Each structure stands twice: as structure tokens, then as C-alpha cells.
Amino acid sequence: MATTQRLNHSTKVIVTAALTGAVTTKQNNPHLPTQPKEIAEAALRCYEAGAAMVHIHVRDDDDSASMRFDKFEETVRLIRDTGCPVLLNLTSSGGQGFSWEERIRPFKELKPELASFDAGTMNWLNSVVFMNEPKFLELCGQEMIAANVKPEIEIFDMGMLNTAKYYLKTGVLQAPAHFQLCLGAPGGMEATTENLLYLVNHLPEDCTWSTFGIGRGANEITLAALALGGNIRVGLEDNVYYNKGVLAEGSEQFIGRVKRVAAEFGKELATPDEARAILGLSRC
Numbered sequence: 001m002a003t004t005q006r007l008n009h010s011t012k013v014i015v016t017a018a019l020t021g022a023v024t025t026k027q028n029n030p031h032l033p034t035q036p037k038e039i040a041e042a043a044l045r046c047y048e049a050g051a052a053m054v055h056i057h058v059r060d061d062d063d064s065a066s067m068r069f070d071k072f073e074e075t076v077r078l079i080r081d082t083g084c085p086v087l088l089n090l091t092s093s094g095g096q097g098f099s100w101e102e103r104i105r106p107f108k109e110l111k112p113e114l115a116s117f118d119a120g121t122m123n124w125l126n127s128v129v130f131m132n133e134p135k136f137l138e139l140c141g142q143e144m145i146a147a148n149v150k151p152e153i154e155i156f157d158m159g160m161l162n163t164a165k166y167y168l169k170t171g172v173l174q175a176p177a178h179f180q181l182c183l184g185a186p187g188g189m190e191a192t193t194e195n196l197l198y199l200v201n202h203l204p205e206d207c208t209w210s211t212f213g214i215g216r217g218a219n220e221i222t223l224a225a226l227a228l229g230g231n232i233r234v235g236l237e238d239n240v241y242y243n244k245g246v247l248a249e250g251s252e253q254f255i256g257r258v259k260r261v262a263a264e265f266g267k268e269l270a271t272p273d274e275a276r277a278i279l280g281l282s283r284c
């Protein structure tokens, strides 16, 4: 049996709030923020609830999935203008069918602390191909290095982890890497403790990691992450229900739960500055 590695004995847990995503709709949950002002307000509420980082997608005027630069620009400005120190993590996918330029421009020009880097192509939700072809990933990684934006490497299955390790070797990604282990998306690995443990045991040395579960396995993954010393993502992008049949009142509600359970483990939620130190971010 594999030895469990990379136990993090830090008493701090970085919570990332995934506010909007590309798939969830207001019909799924009316609290979903979709326009810049709503997203910025949700980001502030999540920061006040204990999130150190917010993961941001934007939507078009009709709330459909979008990579519109002006929407990112407005959202980032609204958050930064408040002086809120929460770390910003912009998506580099935003949905399906966007051009490489549309996917790269937001992090390249707005320079968030982090941006997502999806380490492979997959059949997304058994409906469409989520394209992340090698040439795009090479360009994306190089642009993140040039912009001094740390990639949050999204891993949906074991093959993607191997791909990320390949890019760490070739220099498309740089150590220490930060991983987001995304479990429970149809087309990827299921949200189970067994799968999380497997991925954690195969992470490269010298990295940090966070995780979340979509759907039924969400709470299980939160508890397993705390037990394994990981960081945690929550929010309406990943789950619209707080509990079975009970709609969440906002992403901040999930943060309250993580904070309470973390306290039972003797842990506290990291502040943005503590998260910067844990993630080795050179910028402040």
C-alpha cells in the first residue's frame, strides 16, 4: 500500500471561493453572481467569510458563458478598488470554444495572482470536448511565466497529473507548482476519498494543493482534504446545493462550514497574506 505523502502540518487552510463558473445558471441557484457588480460583491462576502482567494469567471450580458475581456476588467477593477486583499484567480477556459487569445488575454493584461491551467483535454460533462491541446498549454504556460501569474493547475484525472509533471520537466510549468484537484466532474475522476488520496500520493515533491468535489462527494472531499492537510475550494461554480435538496444561499455559506470543521481539526483559514506565503507568491 502506498504511503500517504505530502501531509501538510500547517495549521492554515487556504479557502478558494469559486463564485460563478461557466455552467451554473441562476435557474439552478438564484444567488449565482453573473455580472461584474454581483461577482465583486460575492467576492467581498466570501473574503469576509474567510476566503483567501476567489476564482473568477464572467458571463455575457445574457448570462451565458463568456471570456469577454471587458467583463473581466470591470470585475477585477470593482474588487481591487475596494482595497480587498483577496487573491484573484482568473479562469483561462471560461467555457467551450473560445480562442486562445480570448483565454489568455484576461490573465495576461489584468495580472491576477493566479490563473487556472487545465492540464489536458477531456470529454466535459459527457457533452462537449474541453479542448486543451498541447500547443495551447505550452503557450498558456509561457504567457503565465511572462506575466508573473502563478498557474493553478487543474487536474480532473490521473493523466492530467502526468501531463503536468511533463510540463514541469520541460519548463512550461515551474516548481513549486500549485494544483487544484477537481473531482466529480462527469468525464473526470469521481469525488471519492480514495481518488483524492491517489492523486495526493502522486503529486510532485515541492508543491501545494487544493481540492473540491462536485455533487454528492463535495462534503467527503472537504473532510478528506482537511485530514490530508490540503487546501479547499468551495462555491456555486461547483455546487448549488448546501446539503441534499437545500440550495446554498451563496458561496460564503460553504466557507462558514469549512471554517467550523477546520476548527475541529485545530486549523484556521489562511488570510490572503498567509496564502501568499504558502503559495510562494513573489508579488504583494
Ligand code: ZN
Pocket (backbone or CB within 6 Å): 018, 021, 022, 055, 057, 091, 116, 237
Ligand atoms: Zn472555473
